[in-house]
Amino acid sequence: MTELQDRYGREFHYLRLSITDACNFKCQYCLPDGYQRSGKSRFLSVDEVGRVIRAFATVGTRKIRITGGEPTLRKDFDQVIELAANTPGIDTVATTTNGYRLPENAHRWRQLGLSQINVSLDSLDEKLFRQITGDGRQQKVLDGIEAALDADYHKVKINVVLLNELNAHQLPNFLEYIRHRPVDIRFIELMETGLGQEYFQRHHVSGMVIKQQLLAQGWTEDPRGPVDGPAQNFSHPDYQGRIGLIMPYAKDFCATCNRLRVSAIGKLHLCLFTECGVELRDLLGHDDHQAALVARLHQQLKQKTETHQLHQGLTGVTQHLASIGG
Numbered sequence: 001m002t003e004l005q006d007r008y009g010r011e012f013h014y015l016r017l018s019i020t021d022a023c024n025f026k027c028q029y030c031l032p033d034g035y036q037r038s039g040k041s042r043f044l045s046v047d048e049v050g051r052v053i054r055a056f057a058t059v060g061t062r063k064i065r066i067t068g069g070e071p072t073l074r075k076d077f078d079q080v081i082e083l084a085a086n087t088p089g090i091d092t093v094a095t096t097t098n099g100y101r102l103p104e105n106a107h108r109w110r111q112l113g114l115s116q117i118n119v120s121l122d123s124l125d126e127k128l129f130r131q132i133t134g135d136g137r138q139q140k141v142l143d144g145i146e147a148a149l150d151a152d153y154h155k156v157k158i159n160v161v162l163l164n165e166l167n168a169h170q171l172p173n174f175l176e177y178i179r180h181r182p183v184d185i186r187f188i189e190l191m192e193t194g195l196g197q198e199y200f201q202r203h204h205v206s207g208m209v210i211k212q213q214l215l216a217q218g219w220t221e222d223p224r225g226p227v228d229g230p231a232q233n234f235s236h237p238d239y240q241g242r243i244g245l246i247m248p249y250a251k252d253f254c255a256t257c258n259r260l261r262v263s264a265i266g267k268l269h270l271c272l273f274t275e276c277g278v279e280l281r282d283l284l285g286h287d288d289h290q291a292a293l294v295a296r297l298h299q300q301l302k303q304k305t306e307t308h309q310l311h312q313g314l315t316g317v318t319q320h321l322a323s324i325g326g
């Protein structure tokens with residue numbers, strides 16, 4: 001079967017699959033008022049998730065990231081991991097989580113086939129963590145990271161959304177944290193979403209600020225692998241962990257795009273910031289539709305644009321990243 005490729009020669013081996021929009025945290029840059037359930041939304045069933053993964057695996061997807069909302073809120077999260085891990089062609093099953101369920105579950109999820117974990121942790125300072133996330137369970141998240149390290153995941157990463165006036169000055173604390181821990185910390189530039197410009201203008205700061213500090217302190221940039229995410233990674237011989245920078249506003253950010261997204265209601269998003277998703281759900285109800293599903297993926301890939309239009313302030317339909325598996 002031909003692998004997915006777009007008009008610009010980019011290949012897509014990485015799928016970010018959202019399995020729920022629901023989240024129990026209230027991160028101020030994402031869901032400041034908390035998750036509001038919309039009566040109509042029915043998230044993908046495990047069978048539908050299986051069909052999405054099988055179709056993508058047929059056309060060259062090797063890595064699946066299970067995301068949300070908060071994916072671990074799903075009662076059948078274990079089944080989703082197993083399904084992804086047992087799909088021929090898939091060699092990496094990752095998840096992005098706020099980490100609150102990790103302490104009790106990290107070992108079991110590892111045994112079921114989860115191999116990489118990204119935990120969101122916007123500050124090591126307890127008060128600031130509470131202020132940014134609207135949640136007081138920082139200790140659970142920290143314990144969860146230790147549990148993941150103990151359970152021998154291939155990679156444990158921490159996602160930090162870089163926020164001017166809040167955590168942007170806390171690089172020294174994060175560096176100290178990874179001196180003796182094999183954890184990668186990834187600073188993600190704040191992206192403008194449908195939440196509006198005010199928060200963005202106040203808190204957005206370029207990842208270049210961190211890059212300059214790293215280079216000045218002897219950190220060096222690592223080469224990029226074919227299924228790597230969008231981060232520029234940096235290492236230093238005195239530190240066990242690495243630092244990654246995700247800078248969607250940087251020149252050429254989209255040139256290395258290798259990922260597609262499917263939302264929790266079964267829409268294909270060719271870019272995080274497209275105007276609308278492409279319906280897949282009509283082809284997810286039955287195994288007989290797999291060939292048609294694959295054909296639709298190939299056809300849609302031809303529509304993928306060269307770059308996002310964030311610089312023009314066009315944030316697409318993305319009201320917040322929880323609705324599309326950020």
Ligand code: SAM
Nearest residue numbers: 030068069070097098120159190191321322326
């Ligand atoms: N609930 C999970 C979590 O907390 O990691 C997964 C979903 S969350 C939407 C995925 C990632 O997107 C998190 O690391 C979060 O910090 C990041 N994110 C959300 N909104 C963002 C924004 N406006 N700009 C940059 N990153 C954002």
